[in-house]
Amino acid sequence: MGHQRVHKPRTAETRTRSLLLHGSLWPLLILFIGCSTRTSVVAQLFSVDSSGLGISLMQSVAMALNASSLALANNTAWPLQHEPPDDRSEIEQYDYIVVGAGSAGAIVASRLSELCQVKVLLLEEGQLPPLESEIFSLTAALHHDERYMYLEEAVPNPQCCQAMASTHGCVWWHGRMMGGGGAINGNIYIPGSRDSFRRWNSTGWDWMQVQKSYSRLQQRLNPSYLQPNRLNLKLANLIYAGSAELGVPRMKQPLIAGATFGYTHHVPVTVNQGRRASSGRVYLANDQVNRRGNLKVIRGAQVQKVLLNANGTQATGVIYTVNGMEHTAITSGEVVLSAGTLNSAKLLLLSGIGPRKELQRWNITTYQDLPVGRNLQDHGMMPLFLLFGSNCAVNSTRDPTEDPYAPVSVAQYLLDNQKGPLASGFYMMGYINSSAPSSSRGEPDLHVVAHTLLPKGSTGSFGYLGFRPELVQAQQDILQEADLLQVMGSLLRPHSQGRVRLSSKNSTDQVKIENHYGEALQDQQTLLRYVRYIQKLSNTRSFRRCGLRLWLPPLDECDVLAPDSDDYWLCYIRYFYVGAWHSVGTCRMAPRKEGNSGEDGGVVDERLRVHGVKGLRVVDASIMPELPAGNTNGPAMMIGEKGAQMILDDREANNEVVQEC
DSSP states (O other), rough: OOOOOOOOOHHHHHHHHHHTTTTTTTTHHHHHHSSSSSOOOOHHHHHHOSSSHHHHHHHHHHHHHHHHHHHOGGGGGSSOOOOOOSSTOOOOOEEEEOOOOSSTTHHHHHHHHTTTTTOOEEEEEEEOOHHHHHHHHGGGGTOOOTTTTEEEEOOOOSSSSSSSSTTOOOOOOOOOOOGGGGGGGGOOOOOOOOHHHHHTTTTTSHHHHHHHHHHHHHHHOEEEOOOOHHHHHHHHHHHHHHHOOOOOOOOOOOGGTTOOOOEESSSSEEEETTOOOOOOHHHSHHHHHHHHTTEEEEEEEEEEEEEEEEOOBBEEEEEEEEEEEEEEEEEEEEEEEOHHHHHHHHHHHHHHSSSSHHHTTTOOOOOOOOEEEEEEBBOEEEEEEEEEOOOOOGGGGOGGGTTTTSSHHHHHHHHSSSSSSSGOOOOEEEEEEETTOOOOSSOOOOEEEEEEEEEETSOOOOOHHHHHHHHHHHHHHHHTTSEEEEEEEEEOOOOOOOOEOSSOOTTOOOOOOOOTOOOOOHHHHHHHHHHHHHHHHTTHHHHHHHEEEEEOOOOHHTTSSSOOHHHHHHHHHHOOOOOOOBBBTTOBBBOOSSSSTTTTTBBBBBTTTBBOTEEEEOSGGGOSSSOOOOOOOHHHHHHHHHHHHHHHHHHHTTTOOBBBB
């Protein structure tokens, strides 16, 4: 006897999904995709006074889209907003106060609140991340939005960032929301390398010792790998073939294991099932954390300074404002600054911890004379462009079904379990010793960090990067003729360093950022070798088959110099070597040194405690003595895990209760 097929009842939502995925309702759907995710599409449709199957189906579409987008944002999963006391004279007391809910701070607050008997306050200046933050391919739309990013600029420097539209040149963007930079970055998760941590030269921080923290972190984040589309796979194979002709192989070990030689497009990312897995989302936005009554979160809180005792040797709390109202919170345990490389340094300076001469300038009492704000580092990045010829399969016209911004793609992502072009992506990286590209000996000094196909007819990348209008137009003009391959080169170990200073005593003012991208002779030489490497790559058989050749943006200052000379390229570097938004180092972990504000010394010790101040730690990327080999978000989260564990271990060593909930 054969089996009879059982027909399940089809709900309106089931019918809608079926019709959408088979294409019957795409024309109707396109009408509604443009609506803001913050506005209920259903409300717009219900205003139509009509009846019948057509309007019923459209209402079902709208309801399904709206429900899916709300579930994706899932704002109710975040800890509730804690309101400060109405009476400003009322002072709340906590065991731990964590400043900043970014990549490190979210982890610190979550880990500390696992102890039921402690009371934790988490202060974050930003708000909840919007829906765009959750969708990998839409994040870039937020990168010029001051609601979700600090759009800070450096002081003018004629030696770098001259292509920028800003009169100040270099920009230092960083996250301003729950999850911080991890809620708005490119999701790349690279732990660094054995050599990276060896150079930190700090007890407890070598490669083997940080693996325990990385392991705990990865169990929570569950990093994955993006699925590239067919066009990007062709591009990957082209780059593999061309680099192999120069003796640079595919990477033999995975990046997640610390490999740093060769090319790979298997780049680990903090994406789970098509959606972002920031540390803020993973560590804070879940039912387990919400059930903890001991974690209080205040969003929209701007911390003014850390409170210290009379002689500046003990942190006692913080002063913060919410909606212009000033409040005080005190701690019986510790204040943990996780406000990021720029803001953690600013708060220490405002609190009287920093170089004596600088603090005296602002009439701030110096409690601890430490080199806060020095050692500012960033990998930087410099784009080069290769123009495609017409006879290459890689520069094919984009398949409309693979366009992540098409209405079809948006609907597929929302209604088909986060699948489709919006959930796909492509990263390809090369780690190269620019002095001897084919040799695996010696540390790589060049990170070829991105290979991006800019399709013919697209708007290009210069507008997004913030370059001058005439350069944006020039790139768009050339993109009317053919595709461009954009290659980003980054220095793994830049010698040029910057500095963060106060611009005033007002905590709402941004810091004064002094950057010196590419000023060191060693950096200039490495960038010149990067240019020559890409030129050699364009002359390989594989690249010549695609007709790839350099495209040079028009630069009046540089174009008068001898073509392809070192002088021309040094001029190009002044224009196009710009920030990579990988700022670290302003609260360096190193032993304290006395005299001359201890310029070569550290701000925190190997347990991240601020020198000379009990109950005050810095736990974020600002403590890195040197940049890691690759993107900085993975190491920043590891610092959050390791720093939190140090606090818990120190609590246990002091015979304090450490029982988990």
